Amino acid sequence: MKITTPASAGTMESGDIMIEIESGEQQSVEVVLKSSVANEFGKQIIATIRGAVEEFGLEYAVINAVDKGALDCTIRARVFAACQRATGSDAFDWGKRA
Template sequence: MEIKQTAIAGTVESSDIMITLVPNETQGIEISLDSSVEKQFGKQIRKVIQDTLALLKIESVKVVAVDKGALDCTIQARTIAAAYRASGEESYDWKEISTWSV
């Protein structure tokens, strides 16, 4: 999947995460994380984002994540939603996506 435009999913409410995806002019994935629980869970949050992007076959993107204590399933859902918005793809198979586990 190719990221064609900037897209956002999520909020900065408690127990949520706001994921912003921006096209990256260089190859690779860059993750910027702002989290109230970064010291305890920063590695796991980054891993869930990275793994979700890998499942979507995204190889080049800048990610800005503002976390307010989201669970892994919320992080994954917000990343998927932002990715589809940023790619411009209009159809997706939520049944297939729901079987993914990160």
């Protein structure tokens, strides 16, 4: 699967995360995170984002994330939505356990 257009998902509200995704020049998944809980959860948030991107099936991406204390379930949902939009994918597998 390939990124065809830059896309975003999420908001800057407290408890949410804003995910912006685009194809980068590197052959890897790059995550740049700004978080209100960076000291306590920064590493875990980056791991969650990375995991969700790979689970979606993308190998290359640059992700800018602005986090306002979102839970893991929210982060995964926002990453999946951004990936869907960036790849123009409309194969929603609603039954699949996210």
